[in-house]
Amino acid sequence: xxxxxxxxCTLKTKAKNLEDAAIKSMAALxxxxxxxxxxxCCGAVYSLADDDLVHFLxxxxxxxxxxxxxxxxxxxxxxxxxxxxxxxxLLMRDDxxxxxxxxxxxxxxxxxxxxxxxxxxxxxxxxxxxxxxLRDAVKVPLEGLNFAPYYGCTLTRPEEVGIDSPKDPVVFQxxxxxxxxxxxxxxxxxxxxxxxxxxxxxEAAKATTLEILxxxxxxxxxxxxxxxxxxxxxxxxxxxxxxxGNDKLENLPTFYFTQLLAIALGxxxxxxxxxxxxxxxxxxxxxxxxxALA
Amino acid sequence: xxxxxxxxxxxxxxxxxMVPVYIMGKRYDVPNSLTIMKAMEYAGYQYIRGAGCRGGxxxxxxxxxxxxxxxxxxxxxACQTVVEPNMYLTQIPFFPANRAVYDWENIKGxxxxxxxxxxxxxxxxxxxxxxxxxxxxxxxxxYVAAIKRGDLEKAAELSFDCIQCGLCATRCMAEMAQYHIAxxxxxxxxxxIAPHSEHCHKQVEAIKSGYYTDKIKEVMELxxxxxxxxxxxxxxxxxxxxxxxxxxTEPHTAVEDWKPESDFALLK
Amino acid sequence: MPVxxxxxxxxxxxxxxxxxxSGQPLKTCMQCGTCAAVCPMDESxxxxxxxxxxxxxxxxxxxxxxxxxxxxxxxxxxCEVRCPRGIDIPKLMEALRLLILRKNENFIEPFEISDEAFxxxxxxxxxxxxxxxxx
Numbered sequence: 001x002x003x004x005x006x007x008x009c010t011l012k013t014k015a016k017n018l019e020d021a022a023i024k025s026m027a028a029l030x031x032x033x034x035x036x037x038x039x040x041c042c043g044a045v046y047s048l049a050d051d052d053l054v055h056f057l058x059x060x061x062x063x064x065x066x067x068x069x070x071x072x073x074x075x076x077x078x079x080x081x082x083x084x085x086x087x088x089x090l091l092m093r094d095d096x097x098x099x100x101x102x103x104x105x106x107x108x109x110x111x112x113x114x115x116x117x118x119x120x121x122x123x124x125x126x127x128x129x130x131x132x133x134l135r136d137a138v139k140v141p142l143e144g145l146n147f148a149p150y151y152g153c154t155l156t157r158p159e160e161v162g163i164d165s166p167k168d169p170v171v172f173q174x175x176x177x178x179x180x181x182x183x184x185x186x187x188x189x190x191x192x193x194x195x196x197x198x199x200x201x202x203e204a205a206k207a208t209t210l211e212i213l214x215x216x217x218x219x220x221x222x223x224x225x226x227x228x229x230x231x232x233x234x235x236x237x238x239x240x241x242x243x244x245g246n247d248k249l250e251n252l253p254t255f256y257f258t259q260l261l262a263i264a265l266g267x268x269x270x271x272x273x274x275x276x277x278x279x280x281x282x283x284x285x286x287x288x289x290x291x292a293l294a
Numbered sequence: 295x296x297x298x299x300x301x302x303x304x305x306x307x308x309x310x311x312m313v314p315v316y317i318m319g320k321r322y323d324v325p326n327s328l329t330i331m332k333a334m335e336y337a338g339y340q341y342i343r344g345a346g347c348r349g350g351x352x353x354x355x356x357x358x359x360x361x362x363x364x365x366x367x368x369x370x371x372a373c374q375t376v377v378e379p380n381m382y383l384t385q386i387p388f389f390p391a392n393r394a395v396y397d398w399e400n401i402k403g404x405x406x407x408x409x410x411x412x413x414x415x416x417x418x419x420x421x422x423x424x425x426x427x428x429x430x431x432x433x434x435x436x437y438v439a440a441i442k443r444g445d446l447e448k449a450a451e452l453s454f455d456c457i458q459c460g461l462c463a464t465r466c467m468a469e470m471a472q473y474h475i476a477x478x479x480x481x482x483x484x485x486x487i488a489p490h491s492e493h494c495h496k497q498v499e500a501i502k503s504g505y506y507t508d509k510i511k512e513v514m515e516l517x518x519x520x521x522x523x524x525x526x527x528x529x530x531x532x533x534x535x536x537x538x539x540x541x542x543t544e545p546h547t548a549v550e551d552w553k554p555e556s557d558f559a560l561l562k
Numbered sequence: 563m564p565v566x567x568x569x570x571x572x573x574x575x576x577x578x579x580x581x582x583x584s585g586q587p588l589k590t591c592m593q594c595g596t597c598a599a600v601c602p603m604d605e606s607x608x609x610x611x612x613x614x615x616x617x618x619x620x621x622x623x624x625x626x627x628x629x630x631x632x633x634x635x636x637x638x639x640x641c642e643v644r645c646p647r648g649i650d651i652p653k654l655m656e657a658l659r660l661l662i663l664r665k666n667e668n669f670i671e672p673f674e675i676s677d678e679a680f681x682x683x684x685x686x687x688x689x690x691x692x693x694x695x696x697x
Contacts, residue, residue: 007443008686009442009685010684010685012443012444012445012687013444013684014682014683014685015441015684038436040420040435040436040439041416041420041442043419043420043689043693044690045689045693047656047693048637048650048652048655048656049583049584049628049657050585050653051582052660054695055419057419057420057422058418058419058420059597070488078686081686091575096583108426153638154640157638157639157643158639158643158650159643166643167643176673191602192638192640194602194603194636195636195637195638195690196636196686196687196691196694196695197636197689199670199675199679199682199688199691199695200609200633200669200670200691200694200695201606201634203606204603204606204607204634207603207605207606208603208605211602229686230684230686230690232685233682233684233687237682355566405678406681407646409680409685409688410680412672413673413675413688413692416685416688416689442689489563542662
């Protein structure tokens, strides 16, 4: 079955591992992720000003492309893209005045009123495949490994676009459980990693990232599971710098959820694009003898 | 329409229809068949810059205009666009656009190098004003989107028709100079991504090695004629024509994979 | 910090602008402090969202605009989902930033980011930072 897919810019470069593992895994599960023929950067953040319209052009154009291509659903992987597209979609569906203004301004595009549904891959798996079926498809259950699901911000907040309840989300845990891993609940699973503040106020971002690492480590996590390339940058790629001089913390491997899915489905190591992961992540897999064919 | 002039018994005086145009706010009546560039010259403007090839490829004569009763900003190249009645126009010979300085010898051909050189490209809002204003119908917004995702090959392909007129930069809400970014991308594409044309390299090597030096001298000698001695002139020119005709050329009916008999076929 | 309030310290126009851009009625806030308790950037800000909103309710333009709160905010919406009064606090922060950005003043300069950082940064970092912090 074919599903419409919006990748987002970072998944074509720094987070190719998030994308490749997803496409290969979904293929193994019988779904072909069809990338939109034409798309642009969604803007990564949703505009929060009531009197603003121009910042909605980018995400709405992407939704128009998905609609024009005949998709009634568009699947995303990156948390930031998911949030931005899903919120823009709600705006186009529910706010008639802004919808008309945006459609009028984009006279070169077809009119759009929120017909396409924006779905994060975790929810697609939950709703279209189901955890039981996923469990059956797993060839290499990740038994004995303690995974801490890190939601971050944009997967669950604000509530109207959250892939699950912002106060008590379970979808990530259900995913980890289905692929055979142990779930590590840790208090900072929804604490912001600092996001774009890594550019503007890097010290502030590092402080909150340290809190996340400490929380996961205290909860005895073997690894963090992520869905956002900016979280991966802040928590994974910058980790050495953050834990430097902190004798309580050791390196914590970081995976995209799609990579764990690929491992569990018994896909070959090339599909994980591990060269884009941190050294501690690679070392962790090696030590556990993963990925291994069933 | 026939190229052949029809000779009539009486030569009729054809009077061009005059139309009003507004150049930088001032009205001029100009013949309706003129291009904007010729109309401006007709009106007395002298081009010191803002005119180049006059053939629609150099991008020096970007022109912005409006028509009565229409809010759209319209654009065209002054040398290509024919005047319309009540056109309200100005020419934009130059618009400030920063060009990044990069050391080409040390460029590795990565998208990150474009990001470093032009970080402002991440400010793109996908408003599409750039595409709307492009006189060459380049999908500017789409090539910026391609650069943002690191797909330099696609961006190079999409921006191929760009003539660097700079109109995109005049309209950009994100204040970038798209065409300079695209140029860097096309350079990277040419050096690192697109297949190299081996025959071109071979020709360059052949020239460097002196393969053509004597032959060129021979041809140049044939081209040096005495204007007062018609006999030498004819001989030499006949020889030159003979050489020219003997050269190997791609036949009109050639298929795509046609190759010359020799890599050095330009001069046998 | 003692604040003396008078008709001269209350900037009604500031309150109106903030409410217009954010779409959030400032007076709805009852100062419970939930936002202050959940804000992940609390170590780096010079005041809590609660206090910032209080100063804004009082129309104290300079005190509000001099705070770094809106610029440290990462729009994570933790406060928004917890606010018992349903105030979208990230929208207030956006409005405060826009009061500056709309005057064409940048908070960060894209060309000041180091070449080394560009080697590593994901594109969404630049896109989001420039959207939130450049004019």
